[in-house]
Amino acid sequence: MTTLLKVTYLTTHIGSETRPVRPVDEISFSVEKGETFALLGESGCGKSMTALSLLRLNPQPVSRIVRGKVELAGQDLLNLSEAEMEHIRGRRIAMIFQEPQSSLNPVLSVGQQIGEALQWHFDINGEALHNRIVELLSSVGIPDPLQRIKAYPHQLSGGMKQRVMIAIALAGEPELLIADEPTTALDVTIQAQILDLLKQIQRDTGMAILLISHDLAVVAQMADHVAVMYAGQIVETAPREDFFQQVNHPYSQKLFEALPTEQKRQQQLTVIKGNVPALDTVFKGCRFVERCDKAITQCDQTPPKWYQDEQQGVRCHLYDPSDNLISDQKQNENAPSVLQSIPFEQKPVLVLDDLQVHFPIKKGLLQRTVGQVRAVDGVNLQLRQAETVALVGESGCGKTTVGKGILQLVKVTGGQVVYHDKVLNKLTNSELRSQRNALQIIFQDPYASMNPRMTVSQVIEEAMLAGPATLNANERTERIVHLLERVGLDAQYKHHYPHEFSGGQRQRICIARALAADPKVLICDEPTSALDVSVQAQILNLLRELQQEFDLSYFFITHNISVVEYLAHRIAVMYLGRIVEQGSRNEILKSPKHPYTQALLAAVPKLEGGTEREVIRLEGELPSPGNPPQGCHFHQRCPKAMAECKTAYPEPTQLSADHEVRCFLY
């Protein structure tokens, strides 16, 4: 194989000359023709800036490429003029971004946007142009390309938009595709489709892919070669097989250990202490030293060199061939943390009985209701004390609305939310207020869930002022200090504002706020999906400890199956406003019955098993809850659909004491 892209000592600085931020600091790697090279790392470690610097698209004038070489088949891109670069970008190196929503121009049709790229790079017009656009659209798996050519981005779903983005990238027939987190904003089933598509295109065209991702599982599925980035440097590279068998750098090891999995159910997850260091610090020793358990004295004093052996390389003092230090490191054991088992017979704390939340569709001058969006359409669920029930499903299936419906944050259309024999949706406002504190919520985005103009102590104090308990000012301060310490924050920061904290710390503050109300049920709405793996582990550990300490019941809304594996007692799978299957964790994960559950689990990328897996691929996307299909909502995408499925919605079938499925197959 020949080297397509060779990057040597690439360095990009942002900001002042005297104390620059260095997101890309002497990065060297090379991508072979036709291979997939993955750049792996947490947020803020310089992955995206590296990709942008390759194309010289780094933000101007705040950042500048200070030195290094980017050679594309022998040609140094950094020496080219801007005009010459315009024929490299898109033509020889193309790029797709994380958010297809914002990468497409909303006022141009899909065909125009692809045509623009084609006309820029090739002398092509009229009939030929049209045919080429259709060809590109069908090559990225868009059904009915002749119609779609006139569609505008808002008429397409997220997965379709990402396909269009890929079509635009393919228009220039590039030799290298840079994919910056191409599936992070998409659902698992769609992610599987897009990853398959990328692999298929690679097979067909022999294009190389530079994949940027934070997701170990995606990398495991896609990459041929892996590089791990930390604080602006590559700390380890290896071919995929070697990497997933034996990781060398302590940071990479930690990343693996922090992943929640089924096997780690009986123990605490490993956390990486601290945060990624600020990139404007002048590092004296190793950049990871403060967070590393294996640090030795050298790590503090001299920056580690790059130790290369054939294909594998690592930047760590422990692998210095002149020294044998590795042996005296002992593996630290994780503290056990057993998930309590909850007897099924126990009386539930919270019961959802045929819960319905419909939103009216209003139209016309008089705002008449012309239809209903059935966001939640008859959900039955029970939650016992100290139990975790996970609600999984694709985005748009109504998971979050169920959470809001329980808390009465949206008006419940029908059915009942029963908490301790009280029907919450039938209470008056003042009666409801006295029950409010028992049910609390933790949101997905820790940046948006706290008022930016309140200090941490005000945020937590609000929960106490609203609740029924009457505490005086001193008692409140005492409790704030206690709560902050309980969730693992230093109480001296209580007068600071939320923006001074990192994402993980903010999520801790949100947990402290919820705890301040003395809740019995905690609704966790994707609490870790905005966080990095290492921080996610901290939050999951904390949630587990708190559950045992306060006997909390968790209603865990998520799309992340590995978190569910680690945390849940029972799982409910939701599809288009209804629960299609629910049961204990083992039953659902080990023997899923509903075709949708099977497909959902199959779509989750796995670390082990490699690329050769027998999988059920779902076609199409979630239909609109405003206009659900007749009969079983899933029949259009179901590989096992029968005639019956088109006429009626299946009734629940009881498979065991707590395993229930709604499908005609059973």
Next chain:
Amino acid sequence: MSSLPFLPVFLWTDILIYLLLAVILLAVLSIRKHAHLKAPWKSVLQRKRGVISLMILLCYVAVGLLDSFHFRSAIENDKSTEEQHYATEVLAVLDLVIMPLREQVEKTYSAPFATRSFVREMHQADKTQLNYDYAKLQYAGSHLSSEEDKWPDIQATVLSTSAKASILWLLLAITFILLLSKKRNVTWREQTLRMVSGQSRYPLRTVLLMLWLIVMTVWNIAALSVDYHVLGTDKVGQDVLYQSLKSIRTGLVIGTLTTLVMLPLAVSMGIAAGYFRGWIDDVIQYIYTTLNSIPGVLLIAAAVLMLQVYMNNHPENFVTIAERADMRLLFLCIILGVTSWTGLCRILRGETLKLREAEYVLASRALGTGNFNILRRHIMPNLMHIVMIAVVLDFSGLVLAEAVLSYVGVGVDPSMISWGNMINSARLEMARDPVVWWSLTAAFIFMFVLVLAANLFADVVRDAFDPQSQKAA
């Protein structure tokens, strides 16, 4: 009955200004007690732009306040037993301070620092001869023995006053440094060194330089204006500097009182419409859409004319011209406020619609916090930056609106000195050749400095109150 040498007059706008001042003082006292409120204001004072604009604003406010203490002076009375009578003319403390400016009235236009009139006229040179030329001014340069001495005289005055001003400034600075070094327990050397090298916590160097600039400017202008018309005179010979200074109060009153009328309406309605939605939203939207579709000038004209009729029918309620003019000013503020709240209200409604769906508001509702507390704790503070920007932009807009309305004839009373009236009368003279430029320029400079200082100050304040731009402590 006691015979005071003067009778205090409390105009309506005066009372409102005192109230406003009292509220601001109380606010300052309470802010000093709370550390988390004090911190952002401290950071305002720690920025150079903040202190510079604040000092300029304070100068304006000082002039405006001096102009807000009104009185009528006693008329000399032979028979002391009888009731004391007072002059019908209402004066302000400011008029006493700048008495020469007020009283040195020429016949007509004269350019800045001129010793002769701007227009030719017939006048008697001696007993037999009639001359048609530029007459000597009555007051300006009257102390000069010959007109050639004018520039040397001005030079000498500037030099001596600058020296005096610098000495005064030096004395002030030394006292300041000594007081500060005593408070901080350091020697005066260290304190001076720290200040000069710019290492002090507050930008004291900037403060002192600005103080020097202000002392120099004020004293020089004061010294020169005794003998000359620094900014010339207008059509009836009144000093333009005097007019400009008197206009400050009018501008400040229109800017602040209108905002006071507008703010409660805009904020309460905007938040209510955005937060409660439903029929409340509909009603408020209809109100402001209706109000917006009526031309503002018509409403203002109608209101001012109605007031005019009322004042003509009830002359007994208005003893002096000043009181009539003041009532008109107050009414103008109210009507301007009533017509100008809709824009801000609309912006606030939109922003509230967004905020009510924010996760922290949802979290607060899940905690069981009442609507009032959510509005107070979560919605209001996150709208304040919009309010602050709107207020400052409106402030300058209102000062300009006053000028336009005066032109239409529905602005402030013609007897009241305002930048609007100054510009309006100067407008007529722009077609003259040579042009009479000083009235317009003076009004422009005074307005410009005020509006610029207010904008800069608001900018700094907004930055200080935005937690995201604050440095992590």
